Amino acid sequence: SQKIEQNSEALNIQEGKTATLTCNYTNYSPAYLQWYRQDPGRGPVFLLLIRENEKEKRKERLKVTFDTTLKQSLFHITASQPADSATYLCALPGGSYIPTFGRGTSLIVHP
């Protein structure tokens, strides 16, 4: 069956460092992959979408890579700030391209 794996352990980093989060998947050949941010008590907020023919995408301090051979996406936040602390979710298309989500990784940026 299709599976999306994100590290369940929280990632703790110091302010100013680069945070790297991983999303691995199996039994998928996704046309795209999305990353969302979720703050406590709020709904997820869309960050970036990368398509299968794109290796890398950037938006301000965010960078996403997509390796369809390794079946992996990496999500980077450069010059991280305490305000970047949140849970980050990756999502792949399911039936009718409705996203299926990973369980998310919590990022904690320490001042």
Add this chain to the structure above:
Amino acid sequence: NAGVTQTPKFQVLKTGQSMTLQCAQDMNHEYMSWYRQDPGMGLRLIHYSVGAGITDQGEVPNGYNVSRSTTEDFPLRLLSAAPSQTSVYFCASSPDGDQPQHFGDGTRLSIL
């Protein structure tokens, strides 16, 4: 634009009661979905709709009903609430299947 609006924000029910969670969007999006989020389980898809009059089941549809009579509204009905349905419910919408999802802020539901 209000985006995706979910009501109520909080609700406590007794086992066996029924209720409807409301979801409305003002972005003229064709696709709408309902997810539930439980600790350690992530977001799981309950039902979705790709347009008015069209609905389909997701990963965990049992115990829930949906209908889509208008583009704007996509209510989720709990027919006979069970403690296993205690969760946070999120509604989402998007213009198309491969477009970003816009989420509401959720309904926190407790079933006693």
